[in-house]
Amino acid sequence: MLLKSNFVTKNKNVILYGISLAVLLFLLKWLELRFIIMSHAFEIYAGIIALIFTGLGIWLALRLTKPKIKTVVVEKEIYVEKPENFTVNQHELAKLNLSKRELEVLNLMATGLSNQEIAAQLFVSVNTVKTHSSKLFEKMEVKRRTQAVEMAKRLNIIK
Amino acid sequence: MLLKSNFVTKNKNVILYGISLAVLLFLLKWLELRFIIMSHAFEIYAGIIALIFTGLGIWLALRLTKPKIKTVVVEKEIYVEKPENFTVNQHELAKLNLSKRELEVLNLMATGLSNQEIAAQLFVSVNTVKTHSSKLFEKMEVKRRTQAVEMAKRLNIIK
DNA sequence: TTAAAAATCACCCGAAAGTATGAACGATGA
DNA sequence: TCATCGTTCATACTTTCGGGTGATTTTTAA
Numbered sequence: 001m002l003l004k005s006n007f008v009t010k011n012k013n014v015i016l017y018g019i020s021l022a023v024l025l026f027l028l029k030w031l032e033l034r035f036i037i038m039s040h041a042f043e044i045y046a047g048i049i050a051l052i053f054t055g056l057g058i059w060l061a062l063r064l065t066k067p068k069i070k071t072v073v074v075e076k077e078i079y080v081e082k083p084e085n086f087t088v089n090q091h092e093l094a095k096l097n098l099s100k101r102e103l104e105v106l107n108l109m110a111t112g113l114s115n116q117e118i119a120a121q122l123f124v125s126v127n128t129v130k131t132h133s134s135k136l137f138e139k140m141e142v143k144r145r146t147q148a149v150e151m152a153k154r155l156n157i158i159k
Numbered sequence: 160m161l162l163k164s165n166f167v168t169k170n171k172n173v174i175l176y177g178i179s180l181a182v183l184l185f186l187l188k189w190l191e192l193r194f195i196i197m198s199h200a201f202e203i204y205a206g207i208i209a210l211i212f213t214g215l216g217i218w219l220a221l222r223l224t225k226p227k228i229k230t231v232v233v234e235k236e237i238y239v240e241k242p243e244n245f246t247v248n249q250h251e252l253a254k255l256n257l258s259k260r261e262l263e264v265l266n267l268m269a270t271g272l273s274n275q276e277i278a279a280q281l282f283v284s285v286n287t288v289k290t291h292s293s294k295l296f297e298k299m300e301v302k303r304r305t306q307a308v309e310m311a312k313r314l315n316i317i318k
Numbered sequence: 319t320t321a322a323a324a325a326t327c328a329c330c331c332g333a334a335a336g337t338a339t340g341a342a343c344g345a346t347g348a
Numbered sequence: 349t350c351a352t353c354g355t356t357c358a359t360a361c362t363t364t365c366g367g368g369t370g371a372t373t374t375t376t377a378a
Contacts, residue, residue, distance in 0.1 A: 099353085099354055099355080100354085100355095101354075101355065101356095102354090124355085124356065124357085125356080125357055125358085127356085127357055127358060127359085128355075128356055128357060131355085131356080131357080132355085132356095135354095144364090
């Protein structure tokens with residue numbers, strides 16, 4: 001049942017064409033009887049056939065052509081929780097011209113460590129840390145470690 | 160010249176149809192001469208006309224109609240880093256149980272301001288700012304402003 | 319209405335932070 | 349080779365920060 005229905009659906013156009021053909025042949029037979037005896041009736045008859053079948057062809061073509069499939073890709077944005085794709089802004093970092101050690105101190109500062117703790121981490125004296133921090137404040141043109149950290153995070157030079 | 164060329168281009172299909180028609184009529188006339196005397200030749204003739212003009216109709220339709228376009232929308236998921244739609248983590252903020260003023264001080268601290276500057280911003284004395292900061296350090300269980308700011312940013316309670 | 323919490327301010331003190339200056343040493347590069 | 353820069357450290361000094369304590373006033377909630 002379903003198969004038959006499917007067959008009908010699939011061949012709908014072919015069946016319609018067949019029926020149309022049958023109807024037209026009947027019509028033509030009738031026309032033949034009416035015009036066959038008239039002079040020049042044949043040319044008229046041929047013209048009518050031509051017109052009708054041209055129309056039929058057009059109709060068929062419109063039915064049977066498969067539509068072109070145009071694929072439109074719509075980008076759907078999915079917001080992800082800040083993935084760890086942090087990349088250092090090398091340009092800004094370069095502009096600041098910080099030394100390796102100064103940058104280390106800056107990073108440790110950003111974690112909230114005191115000079116004492118930073119000194120312990122780097123195995124140097126507190127005075128050294130102070131020197132580094134003073135120089136990096138100067139280079140960054142800030143007055144406090146909090147400002148330095150804020151700026152560094154804003155410029156994406158530390159995570 | 161250009162106008163004429165444009166005209167030709169625009170009506171190319173119509174002209175082609177005209178020419179096809181002329182050729183076909185000539186062909187039909189010839190066929191008429193050959194088959195008119197044969198028995199049942201007329202049915203064959205009509206069939207040929209029908210076939211040819213059906214083909215012509217199909218050809219015409221394919222030429223003259225705009226191609227059908229079926230648009231298929233495909234959603235492509237692209238992952239975007241959460242834009243600056245910073246939202247305060249109310250849950251974490253509530254857990255800390257900070258007062259309005261303490262949160263204000265915390266926010267100003269995060270911008271790198273000193274207690275002196277914060278006091279000026281809030282039109283209170285430095286001592287008041289100190290009191291607020293001390294209490295918020297206690298609530299956040301940190302020892303320094305830098306730690307407080309680091310924690311606050313990590314917990315998404317300040318921008 | 320009354321108690322608790324928040325906000326305000328003051329004073330003191332020690333710790334931490336930051337400035338200034340100088341010095342020593344090694345690496346780097348013109 | 350000489351100058352520069354980075355790193356290290358020290359001393360001395362000032363400023364800022366943070367803890368502790370206490371007090372007053374306002375706001376909020378029970």
